[in-house]
Amino acid sequence: MSKTLWGECLAEFFGTFILIFIGVGTVAAMVTADISMSFWELSIAWGIAVMIAIYVVGSISGGHINPAVTIGLGVWGGFDKRKIPHYIASQVIGAFAGAAVVYGLFRNAIINFENTNEIVRSTESGWASAGIFSTYPKPYLSTMEALFVEIAITAFLMIVIFAVTDKKNGAAPTAGLPAVAIGLTIAICGISFGPLTGFAMNPARDLGPRIFMMISGWETNVIGPQLYGLIVPIFGPIIGAVLGGGIYKKLIAPYFPVAKQESMDKDYKKVS
Template sequence: MKKALWGECLAEGIGTFILIFIGVGTVASMVTAGITMSFWELSIAWGLAVTIAIYVAGFISGAHINPAVTIGLAVWGGFDKKKVIPYIISQIIGAFLGAAVVYGLYQEAIKIFEKTKGIIRTADSGWASAGIFSTFPKSYLTTFEAFCVEFAITALLMIVIFAVTDNDNGAAPKAGLPALAIGITIAICGISFGPLTGFAMNPARDFGPRLFLIAAGWGTNVLGPHMYGLIVPIFGPIIGALFGGGVYKKLIVPFFPKPQVEPHGKDFKKVS
């Protein structure tokens, strides 16, 4: 049992590492290397990063790669609650290491970017380079408004995750397509609402790199205005996932068509 849990946690760490390695690497190339990229292309990169991570780790751990998803599955999907904390720790470690590797590869490019723009990491200007790794809200959003954005898009993500992985859902895709559907959902949420908050949708995706930034010279300034980094990208997705899971289980599943059974016990048609 311990060996199995260790393997699952390792898979979660690797899956989350892949997510950050691809996603943050894409942002770094856009910000520091002058790569021309639309927000749609950036969102697609993040969505495909999730899809790839699911293909790599999904068979072992389910590839939650997101504490909000893990908590949502524990409350609504029957996931073993004893695994929640180990999964979350593994996800944060994977995200931390992913950010560290991207920083190592782009370190000189980031320093040149900061020097050119006059960025001081421990000042408010440091958010410009820290934004490569973690999310920050638009200045015109209040903390509550940003929270609502993260809540809403993560709720949608959780509904989709349940829908495409539910064997009782006759409309669910098969043969590896759920991973693609999840990735597309993240990309769509990114292009729709990402410009507002950076579409964290995942406490580990944001907090792991933010921890790395604290250690790498940005200090606690990287937590953002009004301690944003400890509130919105953590609790917005978690509460959103819980809400989305409830919507799916209580408002969608009960209305699945039920089979009408003959006296001999054989299904002969579906009735709505």
């Protein structure tokens, strides 16, 4: 591994660590300390976590901090596909490490919460405390319905990511503001659709903590009903990111004034 790629992977590790440290830490505080917090405030915390992570590591690795984003950029954004496995591994490990640190800091609080509510980690009741770290669907949602939710909101996120970072988009923000737009998009998706699936939108954000929980007492129960944790928060965001990237590149970007002019210039050169 080259020194440059190593630095990029380290950046993705720290960026995803920051995401989990702030996001899961907020959920842990809300659940175990019985802090009065609305879903709006919780969603904003996750959005701020993403924004901070991008500010910290974005100039090194691009601040993907999300395997779905990395894959979407690999398919539609010209990102070097050879780096994808390295980025994803770094992101999952970073999320695992973030969950481990949050658990270490809240361990006694989580145990007290479980004892008070008679929660046994290896049983269905364990989902109540496991939900601090990973996402679970509402009982009235089928696996397919939950999958569609994750596809839709991640596709929307990917469209925004492309839009705010596209130099051909005259409306794109500058001077570090794309990170704010991306963070706000995640917060808005959380407010709108988070109550349905927990708005994973990020395979690493969900898988890393879930792996940690599997070896911390929750065992395979942490996967959730009908193998939920191995399907919805992993494949939903990936499909959504590829779909969103395609929508942006094929249905939006070609109609920017600059893009239309470049297309006309190419046609002119062919004729001449």
